[in-house]
Structure formats: C-alpha cells, structure tokens
Amino acid sequence: MKRKSLVVLLVILMGFGAQSASNAASQKNPLTSTSYFDSLCSKDTKTPKYWKKLESHLSSLGLCNSGYRHVPVTMPKSQPASTYNSQSPGKVEFCKIDNYKSAGTRAFTANKDLHLNPRTKMQVLPLYSSDTAPGTGNPNVDYGGYFKYLKDFVGYVSDGPSDFSIKVPNKYYKLAKPLSTYKTEDQLTSEAIGDFAAAADPFIDFTGVDYVLIVYPPGTSIDVASQAGGGGNLRTNEGEVKHVIASSPLTYKKGKGFHTTAVLHPMHLLHEIFHPGAQLEDHNGSGYWQNANAGNRDEVGMGNWGLMSHSMTDLLTWEKWLLGFTLDEQVFCQTSFVEKDSYWLAPSGVKTTKKKLLVLKVSEHEVIVVESARASGFNYKLPKSSEGAIVYTVNTEETRWEYGLTLLRPKGTAINAKPFVLSNSSLQKGEYVTYKGIKIQVTEAGPFGDVVTVSK
Template sequence: MFTALLLLLGAPPGVAATRDAVSACALHGTTGWTDEGHDTDYSVFQRPAGTLKVGMIFVDFPDAPATESPADDSAQLTPGADWLWNASHGKVWLAISQNPRWVRMPHNSTDYGFARGLTHETHEAYVRDAVAAADPYVDFAQYDMVYVVPTRNAAAISFTPTYTYEPGTAGVVADGRLVRWAVTFGQDMWHWGYKLLGHETAHTFGLPDLYAFDAGSDAHRFVGGWDVMGLISGAGPQYFAWESWKLGWTDDSQVLCRASAGSDTAYLTAVEYGSGTKMAVVPTGPTTAYVVESRRAVQPDTGLCSTGALVYKVDTSAQSGYGPIQVVDAKPSATPAGGCRPLDDAPFWAGESFNDSSAGVRIDVLGADGYGERVRVTKS
C-alpha cells in the first residue's frame, strides 16, 4: 500500500525514492593524461595496489661528488613508505630496496637541464644515465619502479619530477626490463621531506597536481593544504576521498551518489579512517561534480587547523595544475589562525550549509561527532 501511494503521490519533499547507482558519479577524464577521471589508463600508469617493489639508487656527478653517506639522503625519504601505507588505508606498500653506494653519472650535474619545463626526452636521458651507472650493481628486473636520489652537493638537480614511460618509444631498458616509472629526486627533498615520496609516487598512479602551475598570488589557491598532491607540507595532506575512490582505496559501497533530482542523508566517517561511507557526490555535468567528505585531525591529518565537512568541486576535464579540484571555503572572510593558511579553515560545521543554486546543489551539515558528519545532499 505504501509503495502504491509513493507511485501515486511521488516521494515526500526532499527525500529520494531510490539512491542512484554509484557508476553515475564515476566521472570520466578527458585530458588524456593525469586527471581526476575514474578511467585511469593502466597501460600507462601503475596500479596502486599491493606491494610495489622499488629500487633506490644514489648518484653523484663529476662536478658534484658526494661527501655524505647514501643513508643520510635515504633517511629523508624512506619514512614516506609508512606514510603512504597509512594514507592508502593499507592498500599500498612500497618495498624500497636501497643500493647503498654512490654511482657516478657520466655528465656534470649542470648538463642535465633541470628546470621547470623539463622535457620528457631530457628527463628520460637523465633516468637512462642513472640506470646505466647503477646497472653493474643492481638487478633492475626485480623492480616495478626506480627512485633516483642525487647527492646533496648537486645543486643543479633542483627539483623532483616523475618519469612515466611513453608507450611506443624505446624508453629505458635494463636487465631485460623496461623502466616504466621513476622518481628523480632533487634538492627540494630537503625542504618537503618524506611526504614528497607520497606526492611523486601518486603521479605514477595517475593523479594530477592540485597546486596552480600559474602561481599568481597563491600557488595553493585551489585546495590549500588539504591534499598532498597540492601543498605537500599542508596541514591536511591526506588524499581527498575522491582520489582514494579513483585509486581503488575506497570501495564503491562507501560512496553515496546523488545524480538525479532528490535528496539523501548519510553519516560520513572521516576520510582518515578506512571504514564507513566516505563521501557524497553530486554530479553537475559530464565532467563536474560537488563532493562532501569529513576530515578529522588523526592519522596523516594530525596537524589540521580545522575539522568538519569539506566541500569541493571536481572537474575531470581540467588538466594537472589547472584546478581539477577546488575547495569551497565555508568562511571566506575569516582570518585563519596563526600558522594556518587560506582554505585551512574551509570545512563546514554542524548547522552550516553550502548552496549552489545555479547548479541545483545544496549540502546541509546536520550534525557531527568525533568520527564524522551527518549530511544531507540535495539535487534539484
């Protein structure tokens, strides 16, 4: 009888008769490279699951011979394996094997052209020289990925790009195996620390940069410190729930999708924990959606400046560095607390709401406790 009445009268106002299939919220990417789309090309990128075997090699140069121990450099990076294990809810473990000797590169450090805008070909030449120099001591056939660590004395190797093999090219081959992924660390590792490993390795999984390539007044104006793919040293470096879903660390069963007109209410457990419903998604177009998730000062996010329901817009057509995720600031006129940055106080609190009338999206935060938020998402 109740079902018949619903058919005759429709669902009560603000209540969805049925929930939408989660597939309706798994937006596809359109950039052809790293983006926030759910159709990651694993013929190009590395699957972020299980144990990944990583060979770490150490290089110095004729113009910059090493004077420190390889252990000094590796200690700056290897804690990143534990950090990624926790951030992935135990879904990825980096088994890093170190070759604890310096191998000499054939050219001076200043000859490798390290600068922003480094081309794929120039970067590949650096990887090729590093692998060839270490090949007498390392069996590259046993590794999924390579980390190349330069001596601290090589100032010219200034920053840390990620190398991904381009299908159809000769690439870099050692011990009968193609080196498909490599991270070539630079002197910025001494600034960013071990979480740099989580940022760069995630590029091999297909994640884009969330900071702005066009720095303008603030390179971190899109997401602030809310994700390691943005500001590596940010207060909340845990990967967004959307990215955790894209990477397979969050299951479809943990996603609430509201793609059609209607309303849903759900309790969201904080993304720093592995269990429970992780986010609610409201698509606004073929490549755009609003997402709400809960954040708490635990696990990788112990340094948070504010907790609550974090709302952000995803655009899977936006290229890396051009705002594929943009956080909504619940308190745009507020001054962040000391030591905090703009957007660090972005979460919505119980009793607050987000509304984009032009997109027909409303998100109400109905309540909160120590583990998450109860929210209502509405699409009109």
C-alpha cells in the same frame, strides 16, 4: 608543481612558515588524546629524530614545516544519533566520471598504471659522480627517513590490502660523466635517464619495478642537483620503467628555488612523486592566493586543502579513490536528488573501512564530492577550527591545469590565507553550501565524522 609557480610558492610558504612555538593546549583532540595544533606549521615536539635537522633548516628559511609523521587513529566508539543511509543509493560505477578533457588525472581513466598505489613496487637508484658529494655512504641510512615516510603513507592511507615495497641498494653507483653535464631540474633529459640507467643496470634487477626514485649523496651541491621528474622511460635489461623522479639531495643550504629546498620536506617530495607517477594536477586555480597576488583572486581552487595544493594536508579522498587507497565499498554515490538523503562519513584520516566519501553526480563530466576532515593520520596538525566536512567539485570539462577541483564555501565566508588558504571553509554543524540547486548540509558532527544531508 608546474615551474611557473615555483618561485612564488616560496613566498607563500614563507608567509605561512614562521612556526608557532606553542600548540593549542586548551583543548584535547578526542581522536588522538593530544592537544590540537594552532596551525599546519606549528612546531611538533614529537617530530622524529631523523627530521630534526631538516625541520630546523626549513624553519630558519621561514618555510612551513607541515607534519613529518602521521598519527594513527581508529574509529571512536561514539556514533551519530541521527538517521542516515547505510548503503549507497546508486552503483558507485555511475559516479566514476571519465577523465575527459582534464589536463592531468582528475577522474577515472583507462590508464591503470598510476602510482603511488597500494601495490606499487619502487626501486631506489642511488647515483654519484665526480662533482657530487662522495658516494661512500649507505643510501638506506642517508635517506631512510624518506623511505619510511613513503611506506607509512601508503600503508596507512590504504583502507584495503597493501603490498607496497621499496628496494634500496646499500651503495651509490658512479656516473661516467659529471652530474652537472645534465639538466637536473624540473625534468630530466632522455640522455640523463639513459646514462643513469647504464650506471646501475648491471647491478640492479628492475624486474617488476613500477617507479624509480633517484637519490644523490647528502651534501651534494644544490647547484649541481635538484628534484626533477623523468623526461622519458628508464630502459633497463629487464624492460622499461615509465615513472622516474630524482630527489633533491639532502643538503642544508638555501637553494635557488622550490626544487632545491622546499621539496626536501617529505610531504613535498610525496606531492612531486604523484606528478609523474599518476599525473595528478595541482589544485590552485589562478594562484592568486598561492602566487603572491597573481591572477584572479576569486579563482582559489582548493586553497591548501589536499596534498596537491602545496603539500600541507593529506591527499584528498577523491584522489585516494582514483588510486585505489579508498575502496569502492567506502563510497556513497547519488545521482538523483528527488528526496532528502543523509549520510554518515567517517573521517578521512582514520584507518577504517567505513564509508568515507560522498559523490553527487551533477552531470556526465562533473561531480560534487564530500569528505570529513579531522585532525588525524597525516592531517594530525589540522587546527580544530578547520575540522568539518569539505565539499568540492570535480569538473573534467575544464581543460586548464590547476582549475579542475574547486572548494565550495559556505555563503558569506571570506577567502582567508591563515592559518592556511581556505582553512575556514570546512562545514561545521548546521552550515551548508548550495551548488546548482543541490544543498549539502552538516546536520551532526563529532569525533566519528560528519552526518551530511543532501536536498534540492
């Protein structure tokens, strides 16, 4: 999250955040056999014990508690009755548009050192100092819920093989200087990163490490430490680690801004990890709806669809494809629009190797992307009314951060803010969007996902 939108983000999270006390008990989710949630912020009675105190803390501040877990789901036995293409009409390489002028990683790039991915090797670097809470605890115990969440995420969203690992020491290492000596919010200085490495390098083998996650003892003052990205490589005896992030300490007090409080939620931390790790962008457009009436109200970006749009829903399948979680074999690529074609897309939150992504190449630098959203996996809190196909554009000629991805809405659909921004813009059966003469319509829908028909 860029610094300019941190304070105003708290405003919108507080707007969403008053937790709904009840779940939508009137209708069962056929994928999970449980009741649907009213909103992404609804109280979850099955929140793991580790997170209960944080859930109460964030709720007391009026912030949204999106999911602290995931609901594993496999494909149902039901299948579409429609006729549809089972193979991609074009080679998927044709739809791998180049990142071109993108502000961050918005499309495919020659840089393959993007994390997290199914093979990421993460090293936790626990640190304390004279002005933090005592470093007497075990980081594996103190932050075990976070490490489990990260492992669960990578393991579940990887539809192919996964070899993700996190190495965690059983102690904190002492810094020579007080932590308050360094700038510890937004971006760590090269001095801080150098001193942090020096404190632990004699004790940790950094061989093969892709990403370093710094943690401080729980209870450390949030005036001393907060979440921050790395401002340079972490140099060790075993070589340099390019990707570094510090987590805000698990301290149950109201912080001065986003980087001390809201990022304590594991989904928010995951969002932040993808910034220095993969240079994924935020997708908020002007930020009018996310930033308390600032900017152009019509430039809404992805609303709250996708992890990088305020950490309320699962990572977009397009970004999962960029990072290797979604396989080439799961992608339909269409480059010609002479004939009408139909495709069956399995839900993005279901663990399967079936096709999940439809990419329509509009030009060398723009594609239309379609995926199927159901209440499952890390999207288990998705309200029933928001289930459907989501259609969005990826434009790599757009140079501005936050503007590269844009959700397409059915004609006549107003921009809504609740239960989340653009929650009403998924395509239900019979609904369609048209972009540059290309019509995308949902012609069949069910627990199995969506059948999408493309015509011109």
